[in-house]
Amino acid sequence: MLEGACHCGSVKWTYDLPLESVTACNCTVCRRYGALWAYGYLGEGITVSGEINSYSRGRAIDFNFCSGCGCVCYYTLKTKDDQGRRKIGVNTRMISDPDKIASLPIDHFEGLDSFEDLPRDHRTVKDLWF
Numbered sequence: 710m711l712e713g714a715c716h717c718g719s720v721k722w723t724y725d726l727p728l729e730s731v732t733a734c735n736c737t738v739c740r741r742y743g744a745l746w747a748y749g750y751l752g753e754g755i756t757v758s759g760e761i762n763s764y765s766r767g768r769a770i771d772f773n774f775c776s777g778c779g780c781v782c783y784y785t786l787k788t789k790d791d792q793g794r795r796k797i798g799v800n801t802r803m804i805s806d807p808d809k810i811a812s813l814p815i816d817h818f819e820g821l822d823s824f825e826d827l828p829r830d831h832r833t834v835k836d837l838w839f
Contacts, residue, residue, distance in 0.1 A: 711810065713803035715780035720759030722783055722799045724749070730813055731801050731834060736820030738766055742781045745815065745834065746798035755797055757783055801834070811835035
């Protein structure tokens with residue numbers, strides 16, 4: 710299980726799913742946040758807690774950040790899928806133990822123009838820590 714928290718520790722998430730990679734997106738929001746996302750569905754191996762503020766990007770996504778320190782901790786889609794699930798992306802940069810994900814490859818999502826997955830470039834999470 711992976712655990713993440715904002716800088717002040719008020720907002721926390723757990724990720725209890727197999728994780729093979731994380732995603733960097735270059736959309737106008739994600740590139741500013743510098744997030745590395747791990748995906749799933751809220752309540753299905755992913756839990757979140759704490760007092761948050763949200764920023765709504767259009768009608769699709771709520772970015773959720775700590776009310777105290779301002780760290781972007783996760784996002785949720787505003788609508789549920791056909792099975793009634795709400796997709797969530799947790800910001801793995803909030804992870805408590807970075808060594809647990811350091812060797813994971815980074816997937817790249819072209820969220821600015823084409824909304825396509827791009828090929829991997831052999832970089833891993835540890836390549837972006839510094």
